[in-house]
Amino acid sequence: MPQITETGKEFDVVKYFLQLLDKDKDMSYGIAAIRTLLMILEKKQFGTIHILHTTMREAVAAMRNTDLSIAAIVSAGELFCRFITLSLDDKHMEECRLIMINRGKIFLDKLDNSRQVIAKQAQRFISDGCRILTHSRSRVVLKALITASQNKKSFHVFVTQGGTGNSGEEMIRDLNAAGIDCTLILDSATGYVMESVDFVMVGAEAVVESGGIINRIGSYTMGLCAREMKKPFYVLAESFKFTRLYPLNQRDLPNEYKYSRKHLSDVSKVHPLVDYTPPVYITLLFTDLGILTPSAVSDELIKLYM
């Protein structure tokens, strides 16, 4: 049984993971994480289930250590570990491994397809001539909007800058490239444009057990505003983003979610990167499992982790 040294393994995992993301800018962190884990499964031999589990856990820990937002990595990692547990049989270890690799491919295919499924579901909600507000850049929202535009619908999108970084501008560039009418607005103009939009459509970094979402900072503000002005607040999220976490308020969110790694030692002077939007502010969640009300999320999670 070939053993891999601690350092060698870590090097492999993170490098492969980052390479994946580098190669395909549109790949979600969660998908990249699952791809990486599957790669480990394919490349290495495992003597026992225990070793397999520890290796996976270590790999997830290593990926969490990168400077990316960890929400999707955590949920995807957990989903993958559950996947391993559920596909175990009484068979020989090597046979089990082959079964897992085989099932993993099907699993990945489904996940790869999820954005398309979500975009399709959102189509009926995007009507001709409507005005949509979205927050920063979300790949699944972008996909849904582009699909709608390809379906010959004309609509206007307001995009917030999305705090630090230029993600809002990137979104605008992508929308313009697709020929969609759009306007970049300040985050602080959320309240101003809310009265003129028909609905809000945002992505999510993670969907938590309560049916609420964790997303780039400003989403909560948008949810509050939308609620006050009685506008529907739609969330588009792939099901691998469902996380077993039940935050009660903003402070209750784990620090690793809220701050980048380099600030974790002292968070008193930095502002958080994400916030938590409670389920009462969310009208519907569009997922590859269907259009769900927030209360349906916990049902899905219970079914899986029961």
Add this chain to the structure above:
Amino acid sequence: MREQPLKEVTQLIHAIKVGLVEGSFGITNKTLDIFKYIIISKSWKNADALMQIVRAQCRILQAALPQETVTSNIARRILKLTREEFDLLHAKVQHFADDSQASLSLHKLVTQTSESNVSVDYSVPQQGLREALLDHLQEVETELETSSENICVQAEEHIHSSEIILTLGHSRSVENFLKRAIKKRQFLTIIVAECAPASRGHNLAASLAAEKNVEIIVIPDAAIFAMMSRVNKVIIGTHSVLANGGLRAACGAYTVALAAKHYSVPVIVLAPMYKLSPLHLCEQDAFNMVGCAEDVIPYDSIPAREAKVYSPMFDYVPPELVTLFISNTGGHAPSYVYRLLTELYHPEDLEI
């Protein structure tokens, strides 16, 4: 290629349009009869062919009567029944037994193998399918017949002596529900908003006034807010329940629900299972209908020459204004409707 409607379907559409068949219950019953007829007599060879016929006839009904969602609901029930019976007979039970309601779930996403990934081939002829289907259709019929009674028996749990109840218009389930409550409880006061311009509330009031020991008050719709402060409970019927737990109910229901919210009065909605429809608000071009304007302003009156008159039939009531649904299977919160829907219909039949 256009699908041809069956003679029975055309007759039903006609009967509904001219008002010979009225009310969700009547329409559901008649639709079920048609599907039963299709199952018995039509020369379908396999489950796939049957499902295609059901879908085609359902689409015709839908196109002709876009506001009557119950017809598609019952078609979805039949489709799900067909799938289940087919799977059962085909001995494919092992994959679906514990998870029959959802072809999509996180759990399934993780556990599926290539084998279960292949969809079932419904075009294989199956012995005994017709008999099994008719057997189960009997169950659906019984459920339909007893649904009103099953809702009524819960009246005692929700209505207590000396309470003041407000209702709107005339729903048959509400009528039976209140009658049961009047028999069991004393000193009830029932306020009926008339629901102009059809003023069907008058009929309800007349019907309830025949009972003993109850005070009936009829109010104009404009007085709903004024009366709400003294009301203990609002009990209304609905035309259909949407996927998010919202209502498509008689025009005026939103007024009632908002007034009830303002005074924190619980809103109870009586909705038998066949009214649960897996649709969302957005996709409904035919959400509302306009009724006859003559009832609002007579055609020969002077203002009728100048004024535009609309008389919409329905209101959308958002789920957060509903406290409780009472169906034939018990009480459910609006947030639970999605769950009932996954149990009731197959996800692939949501779009017919």
